[in-house]
Amino acid sequence: MEYFNAFWAGGLICALVQILLDRTKLMPGRVMVLLVTSGTVLGFLGVYDPLIEMVGCGAGVPLLGFGNTLFQGVKEAVLKDGFIGIFEGGFTASAAGISAALVFGYLASWIFEPKMKK
Template sequence: MVPWYSAFIVGGILCLIGQLVMDLTKAQITPGHILVGYITSGAILSGLGLYQPLVEIGGAGATIPLSGFGHLLTQGTLKAVEQKGLLGAFSGGIEAAAAGITAAVIFGYIAAVIFNPKG
């Protein structure tokens, strides 16, 4: 069982790194760069077996941020490749993330119907 404060520490450090990169590069690195960088680094670290220990230390602090999404995609792909072969490389990541993607679409739609944007 992961102590509750570990999630805040690990998640906070991940956010701090992203914020420092943006602040220290003076608009050369945008939030879009951070998004892609975190997902890619999470996927690479997961593929190398280095992200799972961070998940075991930080729990939700490591799985909720964007790097956790990269980890989820990679783990889903690796599992599907073991089960389905090469076809799993194309479907595994999306299958693993399907529930989260579906929830994001549904809740985004509900928010769009309920709230009237001002702008």
């Protein structure tokens, strides 16, 4: 049942994003910012953690999860370090994921032949 819940939740998020891209004039970059910001706001409101418990990775993997990770990191850093935590918490919490994306992207560019769009 975990896989089913993750599938429908992730699929619903992706379908809503696709509708936004198809039916509005929003550019993909702005939709991505909207998703990260939404994850942050949902984390702040306390809605995101119960959602993760209910549907698992279906809500944790998309960009909503990245926004929530940033929020959780900032929240912990502010509690620990005070005001300066606002600036360092998001970096600390997301460093492993961002580093992995950079490393794997670099490795993929060596394996595959990247081409510019014409």
